[in-house]
Amino acid sequence: MTTVVLFTRDLRVRDNPALAAACRDDYVVPLFVLDPRLLEASPNRTAFLVDSLASLRTELRDRGGDLVLRSGEPVAEALSLAASVGASRIVASADVSAYAGRREARLAAADVAFATYPGVTVVPPGELRPTGGDHYRVFTPYWRAWERASWRPVERAPARVQLPGGLAVGRLPARPTDVSPLLPRGGEDVGQRLLARVGPGDRDALAADETTRLSPYLHFGCVSPLAVATRLRGKADEVVRQLCWRDFFHQVTSAFPAIGTRDYRPGRRSWASGQEDAIEAWRQGRTGVPIVDAGMRQLLAEGWMHNRARMVVASFLTKQLNVDWRIGAAHFLRWLVDGDVANNSGNWQWVAGTGNDTRPNRVLNPLRQAYRFDPTGDYVRRYVPELAEVSGKGVQEPWKLEPPPPDYPPPRIDPVPSRG
Incomplete structure (x- = not known):
């Protein structure tokens, strides 16, 4: 039995339930599809993605497998690869954006079996619901429910990944060069090193820079949010609360996928023009x-x-x-x-x-x-x-100041509003 694992925002081998489930079968085809439309959206994220794919490929090769890379529309490429290797199913980590929803719906409607697994959040969106509603609209009640929720066990990294023979795996794309000069490097290995250093700190102090710097690694799934929360609960609870905020907005987006383009609560604001x-x-x-x-x-x-x-x-x-x-x-x-x-x-x-x-x-x-x-x-x-x-x-x-600092502009507005 062969399973295709479609990686998306879960670029890791540790605590990856979709990968763990696939590795219970005879053969596993780990796949990432490079969608040109997404690669063009942000050179910074594309550079971090390339780093993360390289790290994932190394982790998979260390376990006897490899990362298969294809370029094009993700659903079409996943279905084509599944047909070429005779895969009986495709698995992926569930996600909440409108783009992810369309991808999952098309895969679910295809002729090959398809299943999603948790892994993008600590608590899956939709698992916690208020009485009489489909999702929490206010953070504090969600936080109380989230704290009481049972978390799934953290999955071990698979010991072995068995790839079918004779499969062309593809090459990593070039890393963009037009990126922020101090952009961090991506990858599960870097994320794990950052996580190991996290401890108590003043996360709000701007100059101290005592934040975890884990957010890019969480976004790309180089580290598991569940593994981070499990490790830091009772040691750095302010970080755990931020992970709850992340889950909160994911469950909001799951219920309101248009959050990136439409007002969640319309009619509250009007905007100035000519700015x-x-x-x-x-x-x-x-x-x-x-x-x-x-x-x-x-x-x-x-x-x-x-x-x-x-x-x-x-x-x-x-x-x-x-x-x-x-x-x-x-x-x-x-x-x-x-x-x-x-x-x-x-x-x-x-x-x-x-x-x-x-x-x-x-x-x-x-x-x-x-x-x-x-x-x-x-x-x-x-x-x-x-x-x-x-x-x-x-x-x-x-x-x-008199005289004012050279080359620095005066404030565009009074920086001391009447409230705040």
């Missing part, structure tokens, strides 16, 4: 508000941004410049190595007031956020070289 100059200044980190500019320049430099900074820059764009959240979400998806539909769109809508926040008028005052989470200005100085020599409060409020 092209302000939007471009925001994209380039030239708004004149240091904490915002530091976050946006970190994004361009690293393909990643501190979570606290993400909230600040998103609030600034949507609540103070009054720009449609979709414009910000699209820019993030262009650059973020961890960008996915559920987390990116869910968080943008939460900040913008169109999503799951119970306080839709909430504004994160960038100046207060800077004084609270970057009180010495070290985060700003790290990413905004025009302010590297400015000390004291000047690094947070350079528009008050």
Whole structure:
């Protein structure tokens, strides 16, 4: 019996239930299909993907198998390969985006058996439901249910992967070169090393940079969210709570797949027009508000941004410049190595007031956020070289300096809103 494992956002051998199930059969064909449309969406994510595929191939070869690579439309390529090797079934990890839903529906309708397994989240979307509803719309009740939920056991990596003979496995694509200069390397091996170093820390302190940096590895499935949560529960509970937030937005997206294009709660906001100059200044980190500019320049430099900074820059764009959240979400998806539909769109809508926040008028005052989470200005100085020599409060409020710092713009708006 031969099974094709269609890898998607589960690029690992450890705690991969779909792969583990396939390895109980005689032969396993691990497959990844390079979809040209997705490869063009973000050079940063494509580069990380190539690293991750190389790591996965090494792990599979160490177990006697290999990673089969094809290019084209994933469903067509998976069905073609299954027919060529005489596979009796195709398996994959279940996912929640509209794109994933269409892929799974087409595979389920094909002439070969198809099954999905958990692995993209800690608790599968749809497993936790409120009384009288199809999904949780507010985080806190979901968090309480999530904490009480039973988690499946973590799967061991297979000892052996038996590939059918005579199969052309294909070559890895070239890694893009037009990427953020400080982009992290992808792969299960790198993700495991990062996970081993995670401990308690001040995740909100911008300059300290004590976040786990695991989000890209979670997005591509280089590490298992369940394995991370199991390892860190009781040791770094603030990280476990963030994994719950990730699950929360996945279950929202499962119920509302249009989350990337439509307001989850329509009618709450209207957006300004004619903001092209302000939007471009925001994209380039030239708004004149240091904490915002530091976050946006970190994004361009690293393909990643501190979570606290993400909230600040998103609030600034949507609540103070009054720009449609979709414009910000699209820019993030262009650059973020961890960008996915559920987390990116869910968080943008939460900040913008169109999503799951119970306080839709909430504004994160960038100046207060800077004084609270970057009180010495070290985060700003790290990413905004025009302010590297400015000390004291000047690094947070350079528009008050006489003379003002050269080459740094004045703020586009008053950075001290009436609430936030």
